[in-house]
Amino acid sequence: MTPLEALYREEHGRVLAALLARVRDLPLVEEVVQEAFAAAAEQWGDAVPRNPRAWLLRVAHNKAIDRMRRRAKFPEVDVADSLASAPEVDADVGDDRLRLMFTCCHPALAADAQVALTLRTVAGLTTEEIAALFLVEPAAMAQRLVRVQKKIRDARIPYSVPPPEKLPERLTAVLAVVYLIFTEGYAGLRGELCGEAIRLARLVCELMPGEPEAHALLALVLLQDARRDARLVDGDLVLLDEQDRTRWDLAMIADGLGVLDDALAAGAHGPYALQAAIAGLHARPPTDWPQIVALYDHLLALAPSALVELNRAVAVAMASGPAAGLAALDRLRFALGEDHLYHAARADLLRRLGRLDEAVRAYRAALARVVQPAERRFLERRLAECSAEPT
Amino acid sequence: MQYMMLIYLDEAAAAARSASEIAAAVASHAPYIERLRANQRYASSARLAPARSARVLRASDGKPVVTHGPFAESREQLGGFYLIEAPDLDEAIDIARANPGLQTVATAIEIRPVLRGVAELPSTGEVQLARGAEIYSPGWIVLAEPGSATTVVRRDGALELVDGPFRDEAEPVRACRLVPAGSDVTPGAAAIEVRAIL
Numbered sequence: 001m002t003p004l005e006a007l008y009r010e011e012h013g014r015v016l017a018a019l020l021a022r023v024r025d026l027p028l029v030e031e032v033v034q035e036a037f038a039a040a041a042e043q044w045g046d047a048v049p050r051n052p053r054a055w056l057l058r059v060a061h062n063k064a065i066d067r068m069r070r071r072a073k074f075p076e077v078d079v080a081d082s083l084a085s086a087p088e089v090d091a092d093v094g095d096d097r098l099r100l101m102f103t104c105c106h107p108a109l110a111a112d113a114q115v116a117l118t119l120r121t122v123a124g125l126t127t128e129e130i131a132a133l134f135l136v137e138p139a140a141m142a143q144r145l146v147r148v149q150k151k152i153r154d155a156r157i158p159y160s161v162p163p164p165e166k167l168p169e170r171l172t173a174v175l176a177v178v179y180l181i182f183t184e185g186y187a188g189l190r191g192e193l194c195g196e197a198i199r200l201a202r203l204v205c206e207l208m209p210g211e212p213e214a215h216a217l218l219a220l221v222l223l224q225d226a227r228r229d230a231r232l233v234d235g236d237l238v239l240l241d242e243q244d245r246t247r248w249d250l251a252m253i254a255d256g257l258g259v260l261d262d263a264l265a266a267g268a269h270g271p272y273a274l275q276a277a278i279a280g281l282h283a284r285p286p287t288d289w290p291q292i293v294a295l296y297d298h299l300l301a302l303a304p305s306a307l308v309e310l311n312r313a314v315a316v317a318m319a320s321g322p323a324a325g326l327a328a329l330d331r332l333r334f335a336l337g338e339d340h341l342y343h344a345a346r347a348d349l350l351r352r353l354g355r356l357d358e359a360v361r362a363y364r365a366a367l368a369r370v371v372q373p374a375e376r377r378f379l380e381r382r383l384a385e386c387s388a389e390p391t
Numbered sequence: 392m393q394y395m396m397l398i399y400l401d402e403a404a405a406a407a408r409s410a411s412e413i414a415a416a417v418a419s420h421a422p423y424i425e426r427l428r429a430n431q432r433y434a435s436s437a438r439l440a441p442a443r444s445a446r447v448l449r450a451s452d453g454k455p456v457v458t459h460g461p462f463a464e465s466r467e468q469l470g471g472f473y474l475i476e477a478p479d480l481d482e483a484i485d486i487a488r489a490n491p492g493l494q495t496v497a498t499a500i501e502i503r504p505v506l507r508g509v510a511e512l513p514s515t516g517e518v519q520l521a522r523g524a525e526i527y528s529p530g531w532i533v534l535a536e537p538g539s540a541t542t543v544v545r546r547d548g549a550l551e552l553v554d555g556p557f558r559d560e561a562e563p564v565r566a567c568r569l570v571p572a573g574s575d576v577t578p579g580a581a582a583i584e585v586r587a588i589l
Contacts, residue, residue, distance in 0.1 A: 155541060156479045
């Protein structure tokens, strides 16, 4: 990353949020902030201004006024009266970014739109970068982003932190977007997305220090990400119990455990806190499997989900043996019969029970449904092992 | 600013109701309108004659061609609208959710931002809906594109929020006005659907 690219990452969200507080026109603001950075690239050379943020904000602001005066669709509306003075540079910049986050994660926007817009505006990724992360054409992503930005302007989606009665629900939506970005990166083995999610989680914590669930989410993504590298050896997937623990990021684990302790002490008890507690136990060998099963039980009581039940069944197998795990898994056949993870987990337990014929069939069922190449290679390797052993 | 709330309903189900059920459903809107008025949120509303009674005007070689019947065949049809005032989308959504129509035959309310509204509207006569293109002439209410819509959908008795219009249409409503019955209109780029107000 060049210094200017790094500055873009760092300052884009701040400048955009501050200007949007004055000019409630996201497509326009997006455009002029873009142009301000382009002007910086041309004009700065080696002479970066002492306060680059103020420079960018002033240039973007001037461009915005200019643009609005020239292209007013309805001349009867005077666009400039509210813009007479330039925005103050450091006034409540943090709050502006928080407002921006709530706007991007508004419930009137579809989940994929929330994710793309948060990455574009708050995290400062370029449209091309987001398109690459979600494996779509840049033009298609640009079109999606333009649609959402126009909607925010035309439908007047509020640019504010929600009132107390709506805050819990709306904060849940913000945290869900951050976690969605993380899981997208984690499942797809795209580390950059995980990194962005961690940055966003840190930002939410910094902006809302009194929200334990936000801190629990930060703990969760840190603890999961710390083990990300160890999941792959030469591009192949390695299961948790076979991972080389020297490849875990111990500093990140310590960081995550510290954040988790603080979150729990502050009263966090939601889904992220429980998942973070589970991730914390995984990160501290020897793994306390009965405790993990108990935490999954809490999690299921809070938010029933077939995938969580699948994870619980795997934990049961570790705590009480593969036969008990298999029994727990069998109850999920109807809910998850089309999911490769169900068949992969079943195959693994059958293999451990020595029921190799059944294991082979289950691996084949998993292979028929798996998409991700690293996971596919892993399953093929296991299938070969089971087929090779005499039955 | 103003928001247009396009109310979609199952016409067959609506027609199957008894006269007293229809009367009760219509009456349920009176206290809702009163509350909107009291809070300076009300601009206009109308219940429309069924889609099959529509007149549709299209320009063909510069001359208007009239057809009769629904603008598009579908189980769910536009059955009415509310034009409301609200400071932002959050309040518009709250107002849409409280619409009594969602307790009876309405299956969805599409909330469309109004780019240019009007102050006062007659509540009898006909509504002219400009479809496929905007009309900026005076008196027309100009709606934002369907991409800016938010829809409250009734599904299994619960209300859900959906990003976008109720459905993707080749020629969505882009502007409308209320006029005395039989008023003239010249279709241009837009097709004009004319529906009587009940």
